[in-house]
Amino acid sequence: xxxxxxxxxxxxxxxxxxxxxxxxxxxxxxxxxxxxxxxxxxxxxxxxxxxxxxxxxxxxxxxxxxxxxxxxxxxxxxxxxxxxxxxxxxxxxxxxxxxxxxxxxxxxxxxxxxxxxxxxxxxxxxxxxxxxxxxxxxxxxxxxxxxxxxxxxxxxxxxxxxxxxxxxxxxxxxxxxxxxxxxxxxxxxxxxxxxxxxxxxxxxxxxxxxxxxxxxxxxxxxxxxxxxxxxxxxxxxxxxxxxxxxxxxxxxxxxxxxxxxxxxxxxxxxxxxxxxxxxxxxxxxxxxxxxxxxxxxxxxxxxxxxxxxxxxxxxxxxxxxxxxxxxxxxxxxxxxxxxxxxxxxxxxxxxxxxxxxxxxxxxxxxxxxxxxxxxxxxxxxxxxxxxxxxxxxxxxxxxxxxxxxxxxxxxxxxxxxxxxxxxxxxxxxxxxxxxxxxxxxxxxxxxxxxxxxxxxxxxxxxxxxxxxxxxxxxxxxxxxxxxxxxxxxxxxxxxxxxxxxxxxxxxxxxxxxxxxxxxxxxxxxxxxxxxxxxxxxxxxxxxxxxxxxxxxxxxxxxxxxxxxxxxxxxxxxxxxxxxxxxxxxxxxxxxxxxxxxxxxxxxxxxxxxxxxxxxxxxxxxxxxxxxxxxxxxx
Amino acid sequence: xxxxxxxxxxxxxxxxxxxxxxxxxxxxxxxxxxxxxxxxxxxxxxxxxxxxxxxxxxxxxxxxxxxxxxxxxxxxxxxxxxxxxxxxxxxxxxxxxxxxxxxxxxxxxxxxxxxxxxxxxxxxxxxxxxxxxxxxxxxxxxxxxxxxxxxxxxxxxxxxxxxxxxxxxxxxxxxxxxxxxxxxxxxxxxxxxxxxxxxxx
Numbered sequence: 001x002x003x004x005x006x007x008x009x010x011x012x013x014x015x016x017x018x019x020x021x022x023x024x025x026x027x028x029x030x031x032x033x034x035x036x037x038x039x040x041x042x043x044x045x046x047x048x049x050x051x052x053x054x055x056x057x058x059x060x061x062x063x064x065x066x067x068x069x070x071x072x073x074x075x076x077x078x079x080x081x082x083x084x085x086x087x088x089x090x091x092x093x094x095x096x097x098x099x100x101x102x103x104x105x106x107x108x109x110x111x112x113x114x115x116x117x118x119x120x121x122x123x124x125x126x127x128x129x130x131x132x133x134x135x136x137x138x139x140x141x142x143x144x145x146x147x148x149x150x151x152x153x154x155x156x157x158x159x160x161x162x163x164x165x166x167x168x169x170x171x172x173x174x175x176x177x178x179x180x181x182x183x184x185x186x187x188x189x190x191x192x193x194x195x196x197x198x199x200x201x202x203x204x205x206x207x208x209x210x211x212x213x214x215x216x217x218x219x220x221x222x223x224x225x226x227x228x229x230x231x232x233x234x235x236x237x238x239x240x241x242x243x244x245x246x247x248x249x250x251x252x253x254x255x256x257x258x259x260x261x262x263x264x265x266x267x268x269x270x271x272x273x274x275x276x277x278x279x280x281x282x283x284x285x286x287x288x289x290x291x292x293x294x295x296x297x298x299x300x301x302x303x304x305x306x307x308x309x310x311x312x313x314x315x316x317x318x319x320x321x322x323x324x325x326x327x328x329x330x331x332x333x334x335x336x337x338x339x340x341x342x343x344x345x346x347x348x349x350x351x352x353x354x355x356x357x358x359x360x361x362x363x364x365x366x367x368x369x370x371x372x373x374x375x376x377x378x379x380x381x382x383x384x385x386x387x388x389x390x391x392x393x394x395x396x397x398x399x400x401x402x403x404x405x406x407x408x409x410x411x412x413x414x415x416x417x418x419x420x421x422x423x424x425x426x427x428x429x430x431x432x433x434x435x436x437x438x439x440x441x442x443x444x445x446x447x448x449x450x451x452x453x454x455x456x457x458x459x460x461x462x463x464x465x466x467x468x469x470x471x472x473x474x475x476x477x478x479x480x481x482x483x484x485x486x487x488x489x490x491x492x493x494x495x496x497x498x499x500x501x502x503x504x505x506x507x508x509x510x511x512x513x514x515x516x517x518x519x520x521x522x523x524x525x526x527x528x529x530x531x532x533x534x535x536x537x538x539x540x541x542x543x544x545x546x547x548x549x550x551x552x553x554x555x556x557x558x559x560x561x562x563x564x565x566x567x568x569x570x571x572x573x574x575x576x577x578x579x580x581x582x583x584x585x586x587x588x589x590x591x592x593x594x595x596x597x598x599x600x601x602x603x604x605x606x607x608x609x610x611x612x613x614x615x616x617x618x619x620x621x622x623x624x625x626x627x628x629x630x631x632x633x634x
Numbered sequence: 635x636x637x638x639x640x641x642x643x644x645x646x647x648x649x650x651x652x653x654x655x656x657x658x659x660x661x662x663x664x665x666x667x668x669x670x671x672x673x674x675x676x677x678x679x680x681x682x683x684x685x686x687x688x689x690x691x692x693x694x695x696x697x698x699x700x701x702x703x704x705x706x707x708x709x710x711x712x713x714x715x716x717x718x719x720x721x722x723x724x725x726x727x728x729x730x731x732x733x734x735x736x737x738x739x740x741x742x743x744x745x746x747x748x749x750x751x752x753x754x755x756x757x758x759x760x761x762x763x764x765x766x767x768x769x770x771x772x773x774x775x776x777x778x779x780x781x782x783x784x785x786x787x788x789x790x791x792x793x794x795x796x797x798x799x800x801x802x803x804x805x806x807x808x809x810x811x812x813x814x815x816x817x818x819x820x821x822x823x824x825x826x827x828x829x830x831x832x833x834x835x
Contacts, residue, residue: 004645010638117657186664194657198642220664224672228679232771241760241767243679249764251686254679261675535641552644561644562657570644572651575803608781616789621798 005532006551014531017555022114022528024579033579035119036527040126041105042423045416047130048098049494054137055089058082060487063447067480069468079464080147081166085140087150088170091266092177093133095408099273100184102415103212105423107188109518109525110206112197112534114553114560115576117190118183120583120618125183127587132176135595139169146170149462151263152233154244154255159237168237168598171230175594178223185216185223192216195560196568197517198550200536204568206516207283207290210297211276214304215269221308222265229258239601253318260311267403268307272300274408275342277415278364282346284418284514285361286353289540292345299338299345306335316384317391325384332382339375343368358512359433363414366441367406374402377452392462395455401448410440413493420497421511425523426504432496440489446482450475515540520547533561536568582618586611650802652724652809662810666817669779673821676775677828680768684832691758691765696833698755705748706826709819712741716819720812723805731808732799735791738815742784749777765833772829779818786811 005014024030024039034040062082065073074082108116116122139145147166148157157167192213196205232243233255242248244255283290290296309331312324346368355361377399381387390396413436420428454475459466466472510519519542521530532549534541541547550570553559558576563569593607653659684690719734752773760770790811793799 006643006645007640118661121661182668186661186668189664190657190660194660220667221671224668225675228672228675232679232767235767235771239761241770242762242764243683243767243771245764248762249683249687249692250767251683251764254682257682258675258679532638532640533644546639548639548641550642550644551640552642552646554645561647562651562655565654570642570647571655573644573647573649574657575649612785619789620793 003555004552005555009555010531014555015526018528018531019526021556021558022526024527029581030579032584033581035115035123035577035579035583037104037108037116037119037122038525038527038529040119040122041101044101044104044126044129045098047126047133048094048101051089051093051133052098053490053494055086055094056487056490058086058089060483062086063480063483065464066466066476068477069466069470069473071465074464076464077147080462081140081143081145083462084146084149084152084170085136088136088146088173089133090404091150091270092173093129093136095270095404096181096266097129097177098412099215099270099408100181100188102277102412102419103188103208103215103273104184106419106518107191107209107212108195109422109521109529110209110516111191111195112200112517112520112530112536113191113195114529114533115558116187117195118187118577120577120580121183122187123580124583124587125180125187127584128176128183128590129180131587131591132173132180132594135176135591136169136173139166144169146173151259152230152255153259154233154236154252157233157255158244162237165598168234171234171237172594172598174226174230176591178227179590181219182223185219188212188216189220193565194562196563197534197536197541198561198563198568198570200541200563200568202566202568203294204536204539206276206539207279207293207296207300208273208276208516211272211279211300214300215272218265218269218272218304218307222262222269224262225258226262229255229262232258234598238598253315256315256318257311260314261308264311264314265307267400268303270404270408272303274367274411274415275300277411277418278346278367280514280516281360281364281411281414281418282349283540284512285356285358285364286349287356287513288349288353289515290345291348291352292341293539295341296345299341302338303335306331306338310335313382313387316387329382329384333379336375336379343372359428359430359437360414360418360512362434362437363410363417366437367410367414370402370406370410370441370444374399374406378403390455392460393455394451394459394461397461398448398451398455401451405444405448413440416493416497418512419518420500420504421507422518422523422525424501424504425507426500427507427511428500428504429496432492436489436492436496439492440486443482443484443486443489447479447486448482450478450482454479510542515543517541580618582614586614586618589614648802650806652806656806656810658806659810659813662814666814669817670821672775673824676768676772677824680772680828680832683764683768687765690835691769691833692763694762694765695757697752697757697769697830699830701748701751701755702826702830705745705752706823708741708745708748709822712738712745713816713819715741716812716815720809723808723812726802726805728794728800731805732791732794735787735794735808738812739784739787739791742780742787745780749773749780769829769833772825776818776822776825779821783811783814783818786814 024034065071144165146169148162152170155161192209235241236243242250244250244252279290312328313332381390381399417428417433454472457471459472507523509522517534532551535548535550538544553561558578560574560576561570562572562574564571589610593603593610596603596607715734715737719738722730722734756769758766760766
């Protein structure tokens with residue numbers, strides 16, 4: 001009764017069989033139980049953009065407050081919460097998740113497989129991320145939002161100076177988002193290493209897949225640091241441990257070391273996926289393979305490694321041994337080298353290709369200009385004497401917005417424009433997209449360039465107001481005007497998404513004539529991604545003369561092709577789990593446990609007991625919440 | 635896409651495999667890597683705090699050696715049936731796997747007893763000093779692993795005694811559960827060395 005795809009089972013009949021096997025239950029139940037990486041990825045991306053909008057509104061409120069000196073619009077306490085929420089939301093609920101979200105959608109398609117590895121874990125990861133984010137924002141609305149910055153330094157965040165539950169909310173939000181990110185990293189590594197199309201050896205995978213592979217390994221080694229640090233913080237606040245209390249042998253700098261051991265790699269965890277977007281876009285719109293593929297891969301890997309040797313440059317002002325200064329300055333300057341190499345490779349690609357100046361490539365251009373400026377100020381503050389002068393000033397605010405918005409948000413907006421046809425089957429509107437790039441570019445630089453000067457003139461970060469007559473007034477006003485222009489460009493982008501979703505031009509499978517496998521299937525892809533699993537013979541499979549496929553996967557059960565890690569030789573047929581309701585229920589119960597544990601340590605015990613039944617049923621074959629039991633098990 | 639050119643045939647491939655050929659093996663290794671990073675950073679925190687102190691532990695006795703050493707011996711001994719079980723799983727011998735899983739489910743029980751005594755013999759409450767906090771943290775961190783892997787083993791034991799047990803994939807699951815137990819046992823050797831011997835240096 002088992003039927004496999006192949007020459008005598010293809011076309012419409014195959015489509016019908018695979019759709020039957022791979023589709024979700026209809027309605028709300030299907031929406032909750034889905035494990036389809038495309039549905040989960042889409043909602044992950046949409047949720048991250050909601051958090052971007054929320055944190056953006058907070059940024060505007062801060063800019064209105066700072067537009068003129070001695071403004072009484074918001075109080076110091078409220079301002080503390082607002083800038084803490086802005087940073088926390090942007091870093092933990094937008095920037096890292098959105099990159100992972102794009103990967104969750106795109107990587108299985110790029111690898112030519114039918115599903116992400118561990119799809120139920122993937123669904124669970126999304127719910128945990130969503131509940132953690134909602135928890136943080138509800139707390140903020142209830143006036144118990146974080147107040148000690150996105151970095152939550154002790155002793156400011158310790159029991160003595162941050163009484164109440166505000167910092168606990170922050171610390172537990174960390175646990176939510178890191179659980180989600182760590183699960184996502186394991187799924188993506190496994191998908192990239194084991195579920196590639198036949199013949200897609202590691203030296204043929206798209207550069208975006210390399211960047212996600214590097215990023216996911218970084219997540220695995222960096223995120224435990226912040227989980228450990230925030231668990232110590234909650235313990236100090238809840239059960240009286242002394243990790244950060246100098247009076248009892250603890251050390252406030254332990255926090256900074258653990259936090260930045262995570263926090264610096266975090267910046268590259270956001271940036272490296274963006275580098276992957278840029279490479280894919282550059283390749284497609286230059287109509288040639290990216291110049292220097294091996295060098296690009298080595299650059300991404302070396303950025304990933306060097307990123308773990310930089311964390312102390314956030315701590316230059318804390319007083320360090322001299323050898324520490326020299327080492328971390330050298331490492332901080334060194335990471336500019338692979339960054340520079342990549343920039344030159346992209347320029348060489350465009351230069352030697354046949355560039356089409358479509359909107360995604362224009363986003364890449366605004367990325368290159370902005371990111372190079374941010375990179376240069378990064379080299380400046382890597383130098384200890386200059387850093388000591390500029391530390392905690394608006395110069396640093398300018399620097400990291402240049403690298404984060406220029407380095408990650410511009411490529412992301414380019415990536416959304418580029419893959420929008422694949423996500424939705426429709427193109428985004430033009431020339432609106434090109435005007436959008438221009439407006440963003442102007443708005444961004446108008447906001448953040450003056451901050452370099454405000455910082456050099458001595459304006460400190462994180463102040464809720466400032467006196468008149470310091471020479472900062474006009475610069476701040478310009479920044480505020482710029483912030484509204486930039487916000488308008490984001491609104492324009494979302495507007496373009498909204499109108500294009502309804503009335504955009506139909507895209508077809510491969511509207512940009514791109515080379516990677518996600519463009520081989522229809523737009524949007526069917527639930528099973530590919531009717532036959534592709535066989536890959538080069539780095540640019542869709543530009544090849546022939547497009548071979550490998551037959552033989554069963555169609556009445558969810559089955560994947562597993563290939564060898566290096567050479568992608570077909571090796572095993574693996575079952576892929578079906579939709580299931582337990583990840584959702586487990587996420588709800590875990591949320592209850594996490595929230596409980598900021599009030600009582602016993603929540604760890606009863607939370608674990610609550611979690612056990614759904615976790616067991618999640619893994620148990622044939623359970624009542626299985627949407628479509630696998631018939632093959634019998 | 636009816637003009638597709640077909641090469642090779644996946645239908646003859648096996649439906650499960652062991653070790654790095656299995657996707658779940660990569661998942662288990664991923665989580666072992668995450669937790670290893672957690673342990674490594676906890677050790678780093680331990681030595682960072684230790685470096686700040688003139689005396690370690692300050693005004694306290696080091697943990698008593700007996701119970702911790704006993705836990706270490708039991709965990710190392712548990713590796714004998716664990717390795718036997720892993721081999722049985724990879725040989726797909728259902729009878730031996732069922733026996734091995736029952737042994738592994740029971741062998742944790744005396745370790746829970748010695749672990750409970752360990753907490754009583756640390757000679758300091760967790761809230762007394764940073765030394766106390768980090769020592770407790772190391773033990774609690776490891777105890778979480780002990781409990782979760784035990785729960786996992788119990789579920790797997792039950793599963794292997796049902797009609798689902800005879801499937802190839804389940805043998806791979808058993809092999810990977812044994813792999814995770816290697817991590818639980820070996821990580822303890824390091825925790826034991828740090829928590830029990832660093833204060834005696």
